[in-house]
Amino acid sequence: MNILVCVKQVPDTTEIKIDPKTNTLDRSSAPTIINPYDAHAVEEAVRIKNKFGGKVSIISMGPPQAQEVIKKCIEMGADEGYLLSDRSFAGSDTLSTSYILAMGIKRIMNIEKIDMVFCGKQAIDGDTAQVGPGIASRLGIPQLTYVEKIESLNINKNNIVIYRKIDNGYEVVQSEMPCLITIEKNINQLSFSPLPNMIRAARYKSKVWGIDYLKADLTQLGLKGSPTSVRRIFPPPKRAGGELLHGSTEQVVKTLVDKLKTS
Numbered sequence: 001m002n003i004l005v006c007v008k009q010v011p012d013t014t015e016i017k018i019d020p021k022t023n024t025l026d027r028s029s030a031p032t033i034i035n036p037y038d039a040h041a042v043e044e045a046v047r048i049k050n051k052f053g054g055k056v057s058i059i060s061m062g063p064p065q066a067q068e069v070i071k072k073c074i075e076m077g078a079d080e081g082y083l084l085s086d087r088s089f090a091g092s093d094t095l096s097t098s099y100i101l102a103m104g105i106k107r108i109m110n111i112e113k114i115d116m117v118f119c120g121k122q123a124i125d126g127d128t129a130q131v132g133p134g135i136a137s138r139l140g141i142p143q144l145t146y147v148e149k150i151e152s153l154n155i156n157k158n159n160i161v162i163y164r165k166i167d168n169g170y171e172v173v174q175s176e177m178p179c180l181i182t183i184e185k186n187i188n189q190l191s192f193s194p195l196p197n198m199i200r201a202a203r204y205k206s207k208v209w210g211i212d213y214l215k216a217d218l219t220q221l222g223l224k225g226s227p228t229s230v231r232r233i234f235p236p237p238k239r240a241g242g243e244l245l246h247g248s249t250e251q252v253v254k255t256l257v258d259k260l261k262t263s
Contacts, residue, residue: 001054001155003045004108005118006101006135007038007073009066010125034069037120039076041183043190044150045118046077052155054115055079057108058206061089061100067206074201075193081206082108088211088218093226094126098134100221103214105139116160117180121146129182136180144175145182 012033034042045056058073058081060066070081084104092100108114117139119132129145136143149163151172158177163170165184193201211221219225245252 001048001052001116001153002057002112002114003048003054003116003118004057004059004105004114005038005042005045005073005078006132007042007058007060007069007120008035008123008125009033009060009062009069010035010123032065032068034072035120035123035125037122037124037183037185038069039072039120039190040185040187041118041120041181042073042076042078043188044183045116046191047188048150048153049077049079052153057081057114059084059101059104059108061085061092061097061104064208067208070206071201071204074204075197076191077193077197081204083206083208084210084214085208086210088221091223091226092221093228094128094130094134095228096221096226098131098138099225100214100216101131102135102138103216104209105135107209107214115177117141117178119180119182121182121184132180132182139178139180142175142179143182144173144179146184147181148184148187150181150187 009032012031042056042058048054049056056078058070058078060070060081061084062069064083064085066085067081067083070083073081082104084100089096089100105114105117117135119135121132122129123131133143133145144160144162144164146165147162148165148170151161151163153160159174160177160179161172161174162181164173211218217225245255247255
């Protein structure tokens with residue numbers, strides 16, 4: 001059972017700076033971590049590998065320092081990692097990002113069989129939940145989104161049954177493999193990494209692929225290849241301090257009503 005997990009390096013804070021020229025996040029201004037939803041995707045993939053055998057591979061798109069999140073995945077139990085890194089990828093929106101990742105995944109699929117692709121439900125810096133489905137669409141495989149439980153996995157019949165979260169409950173869905181799954185946080189609890197994994201992760205160097213290796217279409221990359229554009233980004237204004245009302249219930253209610261009428 002070979003599983004490929006897409007992960008992203010994200011800022012570990014809400015206090016981030018915005019590049020005024022490009023209206024994109026200045027990622028150099030904040031410490032970074034593995035996207036929390038992606039961490040749970042890696043955890044689930046490793047658990048499946050430990051149960052059924054096989055391999056867990058990691059793929060990420062980002063600057064050279066994104067190798068750190070791949071090392072974190074190796075520490076969690078993944079076997080190998082691929083970093084898609086090129087200056088031409090900078091500023092990509094979700095459509096362009098899904099294209100670049102899909103190109104990388106296709107190259108991996110040419111090397112070995114991939115049974116499932118895992119993604120976190122969404123990235124905490126964008127909250128769009130669009131990249132996973134975009135990858136599935138480009139690969140032409142089924143997508144199972146908002147998955148909170150993998151009910152069964154039948155290697156012989158080449159299918160999987162999952163519970164996916166919906167507004168008023170759950171859907172139970174069966175799919176053939178290969179398929180793409182986007183993972184919710186409460187699918188599992190993250191495990192502590194054993195010392196041998198930590199040592200291996202510290203020494204690990206992932207494969208780095210640029211645009212030449214991917215043979216990607218330049219018109220679909222970066223800011224120029226992104227159909228969405230951000231006109232302006234700014235932090236919301238800080239809320240004014242509240243007021244604590246004193247007195248009897250009748251007095252407080254009267255004061256509150258008066259304030260609401262004049263607001």
